[in-house]
Amino acid sequence: MKITSAKVIVTCPGRNFVTLKIETDEGVYGIGDATLNGREVAVVSYLEDHVIPCLIGQDPQRIEDIWQFLYRGAYWRRGPVTMRAIAAVDVALWDIKAKLAGMPLYQLLGGKSRDKVMVYGHANGSDIAETVDAVGKYIDMGYLAVRAQSGVPGVKDAYGVGRGVLHYEPADADLPSQTGWDTRKALNHVPKLFETLRDTYGFDVHLLHDGHHRYTPQEAANLGKMLEPCQLFWLEDVTPAENQEAFKLIRQHTVTPLAVGEIFNTIWDAKDLIQNQLIDYIRATIVGAGGLTHLRRIADLASLYQIRTGCHGATDLSPVTMGTALHFDTWVPNFGIQEYMRHTEETDAVFPHDYRFESGHLICGEKPGHGVDIDEELAAKYPYSRAYLPYTRLSDGTVWNW
Numbered sequence: 001m002k003i004t005s006a007k008v009i010v011t012c013p014g015r016n017f018v019t020l021k022i023e024t025d026e027g028v029y030g031i032g033d034a035t036l037n038g039r040e041v042a043v044v045s046y047l048e049d050h051v052i053p054c055l056i057g058q059d060p061q062r063i064e065d066i067w068q069f070l071y072r073g074a075y076w077r078r079g080p081v082t083m084r085a086i087a088a089v090d091v092a093l094w095d096i097k098a099k100l101a102g103m104p105l106y107q108l109l110g111g112k113s114r115d116k117v118m119v120y121g122h123a124n125g126s127d128i129a130e131t132v133d134a135v136g137k138y139i140d141m142g143y144l145a146v147r148a149q150s151g152v153p154g155v156k157d158a159y160g161v162g163r164g165v166l167h168y169e170p171a172d173a174d175l176p177s178q179t180g181w182d183t184r185k186a187l188n189h190v191p192k193l194f195e196t197l198r199d200t201y202g203f204d205v206h207l208l209h210d211g212h213h214r215y216t217p218q219e220a221a222n223l224g225k226m227l228e229p230c231q232l233f234w235l236e237d238v239t240p241a242e243n244q245e246a247f248k249l250i251r252q253h254t255v256t257p258l259a260v261g262e263i264f265n266t267i268w269d270a271k272d273l274i275q276n277q278l279i280d281y282i283r284a285t286i287v288g289a290g291g292l293t294h295l296r297r298i299a300d301l302a303s304l305y306q307i308r309t310g311c312h313g314a315t316d317l318s319p320v321t322m323g324t325a326l327h328f329d330t331w332v333p334n335f336g337i338q339e340y341m342r343h344t345e346e347t348d349a350v351f352p353h354d355y356r357f358e359s360g361h362l363i364c365g366e367k368p369g370h371g372v373d374i375d376e377e378l379a380a381k382y383p384y385s386r387a388y389l390p391y392t393r394l395s396d397g398t399v400w401n402w
């Protein structure tokens with residue numbers, strides 16, 4: 001069996017998505033996601049100019065060998081562009097293998113460990129009252145877990161405060177728009193938000209919060225400690241994780257569960273965090289961390305230390321990643337939770353899929369493969385449109401972490 005062609009499809013049904021389609025001489029094809037929010041075209045070139053020429057004529061059933069070839073063979077390892085390109089190939093090949101077997105992908109991984117996958121949605125508002133209201137709407141929709149972010153008084157466009165109720169989308173400008181931050185103000189505000197949420201909705205609903213890399217380790221430890229009475233499901237990306245050791249300080253001071261990893265590309269980004277049990281949830285996902293082949297390794301390492309998965313699932317991860325992640329989540333023994341930011345109707349129409357939402361859970365479909373396709377004619381109607389993520393400055397003009 002041979003790969004006969006591979007092509008990259010770029011489409012923008014409301015936001016940009018990069019998709020790889022691999023075709024074979026047996027008529028079976030596979031689909032993979034390669035979207036890198038705000039830097040999409042770099043991955044398009046990596047795939048078209050440097051990966052696809054090497055794929056033609058290869059046996060698509062040799063997933064592991066092709067993964068190793070793309071990782072080791074490039075000599076230049078890791079990084080978001082490389083690992084997304086590898087992920088797209090890997091997922092398309094798993095899709096092909098599962099279609100050849102006539103099985104939904106989770107069967108190839110080892111079968112179901114659970115019937116459904118608990119997801120969390122994003123509630124946000126410009127102030128505490130609006131956010132509390134938004135959390136209530138998610139609870140009414142059946143969600144068992146909700147991430148809550150609110151505007152901070154005196155801070156321009158604090159992270160996580162979108163415009164839509166269901167479709168929060170940060171990459172929204174032709175050039176990066178400037179947002180603000182003030183850690184002191186946030187530390188005064190975030191605990192109040194969660195106290196109000198617990199007073200309003202009690203302790204049954206799981207509540208999550210994203211620090212989006214804004215705090216120093218000491219500030220993060222302080223925030224975690226203040227939030228302890230509110231019993232969060234997790235506090236995410238509370239400090240940048242390039243220096244994995246930084247989490248030791250946070251860990252010494254708080255038992256608030258910690259989640260990290262949406263920007264991780266390989267197991268090496270998480271190795272020390274995992275082996276020193278400095279986090280509770282690993283957020284790496286299919287498209288970010290080299291596809292199923294590599295994410296499995298990260299999850300297996302994490303399982304040795306009772307760390308559970310919490311795959312990134314923002315809207316910049318296409319339905320192809322969501323569908324594949326759901327097969328992974330259905331199988332992975334140390335599953336924790338899956339993030340679920342809903343795609344728009346336009347996006348869902350471009351990527352027909354068989355997963356569905358039911359009472360706070362997503363359930364993956366039973367079609368052979370990962371169950372997500374791309375309607376190429378419809379995709380062609382939405383040409384690429386440059387869009388950047390915002391960036392942040394403090395009130396004195398210093399660039400900060402967005």
Ligand SMILES: O=C(O)[C@@H](O)[C@@H](O)[C@H](O)[C@H](O)CO
Binds near residue numbers: 037312313314389
């Ligand atoms: O937890 C999350 O989902 C966020 O941190 C993301 O929305 C993140 O900002 C985007 O994926 C960036 O593209």
Ligand SMILES: [Mg+2]
Binds near residue numbers: 262
């Ligand atoms: Mg996040």
